[in-house]
Amino acid sequence: MIPLLGLLAGIVLGIVLEPSIPQVLQPYLPIAIVAAMDALFGAFRAYLEGTFTDRVFVVSFISNVLISAAIVYVGDQIGVGSQLATAVVVVLGIRIFTNAAAIRRALFHA
Amino acid sequence: MDLLNQIIRQPIDPDYAVAAARGDDSVKGRWMLAALAVIIGAMFAVAALQTTRAAPALQSERTELINRVQDAEREQDQLRGRVTSLAGEIATLRTAALGDDDAASALEMRLEALDPVVGNVPVSGPGVLIVVDDSPSATADTRDRVLDIDLQVLANGLWQADAEAISINGHRLSSLTAIRSAGDAITVDFRSLTRPYRVEAIGDPRTLQARFVESSAGAWWNDLAQNRRMRYEISDVKQLDLAADPGMVLRHAGKATS
Numbered sequence: 001m002i003p004l005l006g007l008l009a010g011i012v013l014g015i016v017l018e019p020s021i022p023q024v025l026q027p028y029l030p031i032a033i034v035a036a037m038d039a040l041f042g043a044f045r046a047y048l049e050g051t052f053t054d055r056v057f058v059v060s061f062i063s064n065v066l067i068s069a070a071i072v073y074v075g076d077q078i079g080v081g082s083q084l085a086t087a088v089v090v091v092l093g094i095r096i097f098t099n100a101a102a103i104r105r106a107l108f109h110a
Numbered sequence: 111m112d113l114l115n116q117i118i119r120q121p122i123d124p125d126y127a128v129a130a131a132r133g134d135d136s137v138k139g140r141w142m143l144a145a146l147a148v149i150i151g152a153m154f155a156v157a158a159l160q161t162t163r164a165a166p167a168l169q170s171e172r173t174e175l176i177n178r179v180q181d182a183e184r185e186q187d188q189l190r191g192r193v194t195s196l197a198g199e200i201a202t203l204r205t206a207a208l209g210d211d212d213a214a215s216a217l218e219m220r221l222e223a224l225d226p227v228v229g230n231v232p233v234s235g236p237g238v239l240i241v242v243d244d245s246p247s248a249t250a251d252t253r254d255r256v257l258d259i260d261l262q263v264l265a266n267g268l269w270q271a272d273a274e275a276i277s278i279n280g281h282r283l284s285s286l287t288a289i290r291s292a293g294d295a296i297t298v299d300f301r302s303l304t305r306p307y308r309v310e311a312i313g314d315p316r317t318l319q320a321r322f323v324e325s326s327a328g329a330w331w332n333d334l335a336q337n338r339r340m341r342y343e344i345s346d347v348k349q350l351d352l353a354a355d356p357g358m359v360l361r362h363a364g365k366a367t368s
Binding site: 002003004005006007008009010011012013014015018019021026029030032033036040042045046049050051052053054055056057058059060061091094095098099102 | 114117118121122123125126127129130139140142143144145146147148149150151152153154155156157159160
């Protein structure tokens with residue numbers, strides 16, 4: 001319940017306040033969001049399996065975002081930024097799909 | 111593939127199981143979770159806002175660029191018109207300056223013979239019209255499309271067949287004309303062409319078409335038409351009107367020594 005409320009509050013805050021992201025960080029926002037979605041789906045699946053823990057979620061989320069942003073940053077420095085961004089999206093996308101399928105099975109038994 | 115297998119088999123952080131077994135749950139963790147949820151929500155909202163904001167800006171930039179290109183093209187047309195009128199002025203001034211003695215009339219004869227060949231004046235007369243176009247099976251294969259070299263070969267073949275004047279889509283060719291590709295389009299005199307390509311050539315109506323077909327350019331285009339199924343139509347025309355090449359300008363002038 002807390003995370004859902006938090007998410008809604010965050011969306012409302014984001015729309016109302018419109019915080020401006022520094023230009024330097026802008027390219028990493030989409031990647032950070034994909035990483036956040038991965039962490040969210042993983043957390044929801046863990047919740048359904050009854051193993052969810054706040055601390056692990058916080059740590060996994062922050063590390064996910066930082067590592068994916070770092071990968072893309074390094075890629076940008078050596079000229080393969082967009083390719084590495086694709087790699088990150090593909091890997092996280094696979095995880096998101098697998099977790100979403102597991103969540104669907106757990107919720108609807110189908 | 112081991113990496114992908116592992117991602118699919120273990121999509122959930124293994125630490126969840128470990129931490130659950132240890133059973134640590136704290137109030138501080140709850141607050142962290144709530145704060146993180148707010149941050150994630152804000153991230154979604156900001157990213158979505160930024161993307162929707164950026165779209166109209168990109169669109170307006172694009173239309174702005176298109177407008178600038180069109181303006182520049184209009185200006186170029188105007189300048190070309192001015193070049194043509196100035197060239198006419200030069201011609202009248204030259205006739206006036208030459209006077210009417212024998213040497214002058216000999217010079218004028220030479221000018222009259224050379225002007226049409228060089229592309230300096232508009233010409234009209236019988237000739238051939240060749241229409242070429244990309245293959246209808248417009249695939250991504252660039253070999254099925256008319257390339258700059260194909261038009262170059264075509265033009266050179268027509269010169270070889272003794273064409274006196276050639277124009278492609280209304281752009282008169284001279285010895286200074288460049289036929290090149292820029293991006294997806296073929297340009298003649300740095301102006302892009304739109305398909306289909308109409309090549310008009312003025313020459314001896316009895317021999318021009320036959321000599322062109324027999325030349326290596328004719329063989330090249332036969333091959334393209336048969337193997338690449340490009341459009342290639344050649345027909346005799348009784349009357350063709352070709353404009354002068356506006357790129358031909360007076361580059362050198364001197365006072366007559368008399």
